Amino acid sequence: MIFDCDGTLVDSMPAHFEAWCEALSIYGAGGVFKEDVFIAMGGRPTRDIVVDLNSEYDLKLNPEAVALAKREAFLKRMGSVCLIREVADFARSLQGKVPMAIATGGSRHVIEKTLKAVGISDWFDEVVTAEDVAEGKPAPDVFLRAAKLMGVDPARCLALEDAPAGILAAQRAGMQVVAIPSPLASLDA
CATH class of the missing domain: 3.40.50.1000 (HAD superfamily/HAD-like)
Known part of the structure; x- marks a missing residue:
């Protein structure tokens, strides 16, 4: 099993979505990750999603940096x-x-x-x-x-x-x- x-x-998905929004805002990409896209990309590694966002929105986000910011933002929400x-x-x-x-x-x-x-x-x-x-x-x-x-x-x-x-x-x-x-x-x- x-x-x-x-x-x-x-x-934990509401906390993950909030963490994504916070992390992307830190790097000047707030608002690019809509909730329906977040749900569709669920289960995929954070770095892979950042690469896709870079391609989709012509961004130059550092996948490692965004992943670290997202992780820290999620850990702050662990109580939920x-x-x-x-x-x-x-x-x-x-x-x-x-x-x-x-x-x-x-x-x-x-x-x-x-x-x-x-x-x-x-x-x-x-x-x-x-x-x-x-x-x-x-x-x-x-x-x-x-x-x-x-x-x-x-x-x-x-x-x-x-x-x-x-x-x-x-x-x-x-x-x-x-x-x-x-x-x-x-x-x-």
Whole structure:
């Protein structure tokens, strides 16, 4: 069983969007990242998104600098993140019964702090981040690495994911996928 973290297991997307807005404003690009684009790019590594924003808006943002500013802005908002109860209850019910991992487009530092903040850092056998693989989502790398570390054939894995890039990544890894509706997307409904 492989879980995405942000937007799937943890309701952190509003804090991530606010952090993006703050980081981009610091570098003179406030307002370029609209919420619908943010949702569509969910699950992808921050640096990759900055590269895309540079291309789309003819910007020259430093991906590393923006990623660091975004990380710091998110960490200031850590108190607003919480578990997505239904997914967390499902994960809790599987503890000790099946191997479980996190496969995320986030950085290890932020994901470890997030899991600790919501009290579930000890639930998972493995945590694979964008920093642990050559290519982030939508490439299948994080899911394939998580399966390998758990010793489970990817075809026998079930992935829970909210973002289009993550769903595609899990499918590319040959896994069955359960698409989790994003709490942020449900606010528009």
